[in-house]
Structures are given as structure tokens and as C-alpha cells.
Amino acid sequence: MTTPADTSAHRTCDACGEDKLVPFADLGEIPVLCGVHWEAHGDAVASGVGRMHLAACPRCAYVRNIAFEPDKLVYDTTMDTNLHFSPAFQKFSAELVESLNERYDLGGKLVLDIGCGQGEFLRELTHVSGAGGVGYDAMYAGEVGEQGGVTFHSAFAPRGGGLPRYDFFTSRHWFEHIDDPYEFLVDLREQAQGREVFGYVEVPDAVYDLATAGWEVIYPHVSYFDAYSLATIFGRAGWTVESTGTLFSGMFRYIEVSANRPRAGGHAAHTGELPSLRARDKQLAAIAGFSERHHAERTKWRDTIARLDADGARPVLWGAGSRGVQFLTLADRELALSAVVDLNPRKWGRFLPVTGHRVDPPSTLTTLQPKAVVITNPAYKEEIAKSLADLGVTAEILVA
Ligand SMILES: [Zn+2]
Structure with missing residues (x-):
């Protein structure tokens, strides 16, 4: 049962309108503006965070962040969530x-x-x-x-x-x-x-x-x-x-x-x-196992990046979209990755929210020669493998 302070747990399901939502995973504070990149490093690391507290409907499996605060998230023309560069x-x-x-x-x-x-x-x-x-x-x-x-x-x-x-x-x-x-x-x-x-x-x-x-x-x-x-x-x-x-x-x-x-x-x-x-x-079964799986993945990737870094593999992340930003927040707060690259030229030289990673063009990998490239989106694996070959980089692609 939830604590009395957690009144949001009593929210009625938006989808079926019949049951109450039951909390199942608390991811803590995460970046609010995961699609935004900043010119100044200081602005990036000072950007807002919000709590992600997931709850599910036992009747229809609808899932919602019951800690969501709409006022925290102002959509405007400075945001760039464009997927069309791929x-x-x-x-x-x-x-x-x-x-x-x-x-x-x-x-x-x-x-x-x-x-x-x-x-x-x-x-x-x-x-x-x-x-x-x-x-x-x-x-x-x-x-x-x-x-x-x-x-x-x-x-x-x-x-x-x-x-x-x-x-x-x-x-x-x-x-x-x-x-x-x-x-x-x-x-x-x-x-x-x-x-x-x-x-x-x-x-x-x-x-x-x-x-x-x-x-x-x-x-x-x-x-x-x-x-x-x-x-x-x-x-x-x-x-x-x-x-x-x-x-x-x-x-x-x-x-x-x-x-x-x-x-x-x-x-x-x-x-x-x-x-x-x-x-x-x-x-509903996936929801029941989510919290444990999520926390295990966070630990696994933090350890993997640390090991690759220690081995001199110069691990990098390819893809600074929202998935990439969430990955960096959860798995690379220590900035152990050697670089973060993205195809979108509007992101180059700019900084990602909260963690403050800088985004570089993929061409920087030709000089860096990483031995491991982490991607968070398996759909782009083939495309990225081809780009790496074109850049003259021989690296293992790891799908997070
Ligand atoms: Zn429902």
C-alpha cells in the first residue's frame, strides 16, 4: 500500500476510467527537457529535473507517470525532437x-x-x-x-x-x-x-x-x-x-x-x-518485472562503461536523442564515455541536459577510433554500422 502522502496513487485510470492506478516503479529525478540541447555547459547541467513515478492500471495495463507536473514542461520552438535526420x-x-x-x-x-x-x-x-x-x-x-x-x-x-x-x-x-x-x-x-x-x-x-x-x-x-x-x-x-x-x-x-x-x-x-x-x-507481467529489470540495466551499463574505459576502448554513445539522454542520465553520470555523437548538425558543439555531455559530429570518431560504440536504439544498428565503416572505425556496437 502507498503512503498517505502519495495522494496521486489514487488517480483513476485515464484509459478505462474504472480502476485506480497502482505504483510499480520510481525512477527518481530525471531530465525534464530530454530533447533540448544547450549552447552553454552551465545551462545544460542546471536544467530542470522531474520525478518519474510509474503506476499501472490492473484492469487495462495503462501506465502513467503519476508524479508528472505539466507546468514543468513548456513546449516551444527551442525544442528539437526531430527524428527526420535518420x-x-x-x-x-x-x-x-x-x-x-x-x-x-x-x-x-x-x-x-x-x-x-x-x-x-x-x-x-x-x-x-x-x-x-x-x-x-x-x-x-x-x-x-x-x-x-x-x-x-x-x-x-x-x-x-x-x-x-x-x-x-x-x-x-x-x-x-x-x-x-x-x-x-x-x-x-x-x-x-x-x-x-x-x-x-x-x-x-x-x-x-x-x-x-x-x-x-x-x-x-x-x-x-x-x-x-x-x-x-x-x-x-x-x-x-x-x-x-x-x-x-x-x-x-x-x-x-x-x-x-x-x-x-x-x-x-x-x-x-x-x-x-x-x-x-x-x-501486466512486464510491468511487474520492470522496476527490478530497469535498475539491473542501469548498474550493468555503468559497470560496462567503466570497464571499457579502464581497458582503453574509449567507449562512445551514438545517438543524442531522448533515449540517449535518458541512458546518459541513468548510466553515465560520471562522464566515463569518451564522446557522444549524433547525426543532427543542430546538436553539434552543444550540451545535453543535466549530465552536460557535449555532442560531437560522427566524423570526430575517425580521430578518436573508439573500440566500442553504444547505441540505445536497435532499429538504427545497421545504419550506424555502415556509417562507422565509412568513417574508418572498427568498433563493436553494443545495444543498450
Ligand atoms: Zn485502466
């Missing part, structure tokens, strides 16, 4: 554009992208399909207003009215950031005002995140969804779940939904397997 992610996005356009026949329709980032995906989707588009993201730093049939807002999507008459919405890697995910979904459906609409939502898959070390358990991610809890929250909010599945080596989960669809509707959405109770039970 060729693997670009290829995956391009294939998704083709698939959505083929199945939903988007030409002439209006597509909203909620949490559009810097707009790459929406631009490609509208370009390929001939749809009109409206993108919303408080982190969007590009030109606002209409450009070639696509309109960008450097702001959150409006609630309670104000959305255009949309036919289709996409939201990729944003839904897990929202403090009130259930209310968001109800509002989005209500703003369709009875029109038939469809949607595609993509989140990190909690099955992957919570069955592994948990490097993707980061402060901006308030919610952690597996198939069952994701279908549950959409269903409770009045959406019809068309299909769900995993993508990108099982790291991402998508869900396709509709609202106000006539029963005999002839659209081309595929119908995948809907999540089973067996899937939920598997997730």
Missing part, C-alpha cells in the same frame, strides 16, 4: 505516407497533423496524396501560415472548437505527451461534429519500453500504451478502433480509428487483430 526513419515515414494514401484515398480531403513537429510528415503526406493539410505543434519553428495547401500553426491544436472541418487526422509521437489523453480524444471526436472521420495515431509501444531497460521512459512521456490500453482509451472516448499493430522493429505502435462511420461504410481501412486479454496479461 535515413531509417525517413524511409519508414515515406512508406507510411504511401500506405495511408492508398488505403484512405486522401486526395482532396483535409488532413490534420496534431503534434506535427517541423512538418516533414504532413508536407510529404499532402504532396503525395493531393490532400490539404493543417499542422499543429508548439515546437514548430518554421514559417507559419499557408504554404502550398498546407497551413502550419506554432501552437497546440485548439480544444473545444476551432479545428477546421477535417476528414482525417494523424498524430505521431505526441499522444503520449498529453496530460489529459482521454479528454483530448473526446474533444477531437466532438469537433468532427458528426462527420465521418478517420485517424492514425502512433506512439512508442509500451510493450517494448517496459519489457526492456526503459530508456524511452522519459519525462515528456506521461502515458505508456500497449495495444490493449490504447484500444481501451480510444473506445471509451467514442472512437471505433479499426486496427492496431507494431512498426519499426516493434518499437512503435499504431492505431487506426474512425468516428461516425456508417455501418456499411466502404472505405479501405484494413482490419487488423484487435488486442486480446492475453496481450494485456503479458503487459
Whole structure:
């Protein structure tokens, strides 16, 4: 049982609305701004931290940070969570554009992208399909207003009215950031005002995140969804779940939904397997083992880096995205790694939050010649191996 002071433990589940959330892992204080990099080292190490206290619903396996404080996290145009510098992610996005356009026949329709980032995906989707588009993201730093049939807002999507008459919405890697995910979904459906609409939502898959070390358990991610809890929250909010599945080596989960669809509707959405109770039970088992696994991984990597450093292997981390930042916070507070490199030129020469690691271009590895390269994202292993070969580096790639 929880202590009386921990009132957040009595929060009702956002997804099913039926059970109370039960705490299962306390990760302590972690960086709030894991996607931000600083010009000054001092600013980086002084940047904010917040507590990550995970709780789960025993009924639907929904997971949430019950210590989350929305006021700590201000989304603005200085944040850079762009995944588009990776060729693997670009290829995956391009294939998704083709698939959505083929199945939903988007030409002439209006597509909203909620949490559009810097707009790459929406631009490609509208370009390929001939749809009109409206993108919303408080982190969007590009030109606002209409450009070639696509309109960008450097702001959150409006609630309670104000959305255009949309036919289709996409939201990729944003839904897990929202403090009130259930209310968001109800509002989005209500703003369709009875029109038939469809949607595609993509989140990190909690099955992957919570069955592994948990490097993707980061402060901006308030919610952690597996198939069952994701279908549950959409269903409770009045959406019809068309299909769900995993993508990108099982790291991402998508869900396709509709609202106000006539029963005999002839659209081309595929119908995948809907999540089973067996899937939920598997997730509940992963949740039960998470805390022990997470703490064991932290210790293991701290020891591994120390050993590689002592052996003269000059271990480095490749990838200064949110997973990388979380890895550094949990496993390299001592700055025993010889370098941190990233493909994104906007990060070069800048410093990562809390730990203060500097990000260098991958080309620095040609001089450093590390014998071990740690990566936190197995999906990029092949791509990084090829880059290392091009840089003339012979190193063992270790997947954390
Ligand atoms: Zn629940």
C-alpha cells in the first residue's frame, strides 16, 4: 500500500476510467527537457529535473507517470525532437505516407497533423496524396501560415472548437505527451461534429519500453500504451478502433480509428487483430518485472562503461536523442564515455541536459577510433554500422 502522502496513487485510470492506478516503479529525478540541447555547459547541467513515478492500471495495463507536473514542461520552438535526420526513419515515414494514401484515398480531403513537429510528415503526406493539410505543434519553428495547401500553426491544436472541418487526422509521437489523453480524444471526436472521420495515431509501444531497460521512459512521456490500453482509451472516448499493430522493429505502435462511420461504410481501412486479454496479461507481467529489470540495466551499463574505459576502448554513445539522454542520465553520470555523437548538425558543439555531455559530429570518431560504440536504439544498428565503416572505425556496437 502507498503512503498517505502519495495522494496521486489514487488517480483513476485515464484509459478505462474504472480502476485506480497502482505504483510499480520510481525512477527518481530525471531530465525534464530530454530533447533540448544547450549552447552553454552551465545551462545544460542546471536544467530542470522531474520525478518519474510509474503506476499501472490492473484492469487495462495503462501506465502513467503519476508524479508528472505539466507546468514543468513548456513546449516551444527551442525544442528539437526531430527524428527526420535518420535515413531509417525517413524511409519508414515515406512508406507510411504511401500506405495511408492508398488505403484512405486522401486526395482532396483535409488532413490534420496534431503534434506535427517541423512538418516533414504532413508536407510529404499532402504532396503525395493531393490532400490539404493543417499542422499543429508548439515546437514548430518554421514559417507559419499557408504554404502550398498546407497551413502550419506554432501552437497546440485548439480544444473545444476551432479545428477546421477535417476528414482525417494523424498524430505521431505526441499522444503520449498529453496530460489529459482521454479528454483530448473526446474533444477531437466532438469537433468532427458528426462527420465521418478517420485517424492514425502512433506512439512508442509500451510493450517494448517496459519489457526492456526503459530508456524511452522519459519525462515528456506521461502515458505508456500497449495495444490493449490504447484500444481501451480510444473506445471509451467514442472512437471505433479499426486496427492496431507494431512498426519499426516493434518499437512503435499504431492505431487506426474512425468516428461516425456508417455501418456499411466502404472505405479501405484494413482490419487488423484487435488486442486480446492475453496481450494485456503479458503487459501486466512486464510491468511487474520492470522496476527490478530497469535498475539491473542501469548498474550493468555503468559497470560496462567503466570497464571499457579502464581497458582503453574509449567507449562512445551514438545517438543524442531522448533515449540517449535518458541512458546518459541513468548510466553515465560520471562522464566515463569518451564522446557522444549524433547525426543532427543542430546538436553539434552543444550540451545535453543535466549530465552536460557535449555532442560531437560522427566524423570526430575517425580521430578518436573508439573500440566500442553504444547505441540505445536497435532499429538504427545497421545504419550506424555502415556509417562507422565509412568513417574508418572498427568498433563493436553494443545495444543498450
Ligand atoms: Zn485502466
